[in-house]
Amino acid sequence: MLQIKNISKTFNPNSINEKRALNNLSLTLNDGDFVTIIGGNGAGKSTLLNAIAGTWFVDSGQIILDEVDVTNLAEHQRAKFLGRVFQDPMMGTAANMQIEENLALANRRGAKRGLSWQIKPEEKQHFIEMLKLLNLGLENRLTSKVGLLSGGQRQALTLLMATLQKPKLLLLDEHTAALDPKTAKIVLDLTEELIKKNSLTAFMVTHNMRDALKYGNRLIMMNEGKIILDVSGKEKEKLTINDLLELFNENGELNDSIVLS
């Protein structure tokens, strides 16, 4: 269970660029919640995910993950609990390293790294089986450098890496935004499959309202560092794109980047 209590974050305080990106935000996620997050540009969606991941520390408030107060833990310490996929497909993998080396790194997320060999022989078989699930033929390219893969392949691999060690929370920040529609669909379906199969708790930021409605059991809309809508279960199923558009309008936030189709 994730508990976010009254977190605030102001960038560039006391300057002309001062920006309050998170405004006293509170939120509780139950285990197994798959939450889609929408909101206009600059609403604070990425900032919320970064606050959880520990990219920097919040100015005030508390973040508690399964009874562990992570508010003051460094980014690499929190990584133990978190799986992350970024918008930029280049961000989530090490391009100079092989597919199996990347997977081995991910398989040790949060574990001590010592002087034993980076990949155990028995791990390889497991990697091959996991890669087969992606249906991209990567299981035959274990020793290829990740830099040779396409954006979609890298994003699928990042997703696999994020879930290889079951995270307490999966953070997806527009992870299909840089992909072509067909690849985006493949990666999204894979996302749903992995979340279901491993019963993960997940946040997924998206600019695509259809996706926000289609995926997940809960939907959050953000504006100016606050949550302005939080619906789940049956209520979310009944929600339509028009409802969301109306809400955006009310907040003067209808914005080109909100993709409808």
Next chain:
Amino acid sequence: MLTFSSLLRALPGNVAQGMIWGIMALGLYVTYKILNFSDLTVDGSFSTGAAVGVMLIINGVPALLAVIIAFLVGCIAGLITGLLHTVLKIAPILSGILTQIALYSINLHILGNKANQAVNVNEYHLLLSLRDTNKSILVALLFAIALMLILYWFFGTELGSAIRATGSNEQMAKAQGININLMKVTALALSNGIVALGGALLAQYQGFADVSVGRGAIVIGLAAIIIGTVVVGANKKEHNFLLLLGSAVIGGVIYYIFIGIVLWLKLPTNDMKLFTAIIVAIFLSLPHLKIKKKEKKDATN
């Protein structure tokens, strides 16, 4: 007299020296290629290794032990650059320069406040010396091979692969729970340890330690790495890591054979560093120039 035999006679010495600089290049490889960190500490830590090695030997420490201690002192130099960068958030190049400058004074202290200190092969038992170039080549080769194997093993371990991940993609490394600051400090320490070890070997080979023996070490090391890369064609194809490490050592040897030829041709040695800098600049810019050429070609098509 430009006789070919005089060139051949000088050759073993060039090979020995080149191999020692190749060892130094192995250290530089760790930061420059693996960690992706331009570390200027090396000019200082190479001299530190030379100074520590020589002072220990003339104070009765066995030569091999002196080399090992020089390695450890070099590690400390790298550690300091690492801390300047990771704790005090000073930019990589500046962190290295600060340590390098500080080391100049420290090296003078180590050398007993003298600019250089001799270690006579007749008085002390040295691992290598220009009196016996063949033995020196063999000893340098053994050190090079041992270091290559150690590096090959280390960068195949969990810790080593975490360092490689840090050099490849910091954001990814953090997301995998890797303490990137610790990785940077570790790699810098290891790198400068090897560089200092190279300095300790060179001082024994030439029979003295000089406070400025490491001046320009970064450029020589880069030259060795780059020449090696070109020789084994590593920029075109993917290569085994051991071969890449070996190419840096070979690059060092080729560089010193090149210097031997320059000396033999009686070209002005004062301009040697200028030549080196120009060559390194050309090779560093080659990938970029190739891209430009390709873009032009694509544009005209």
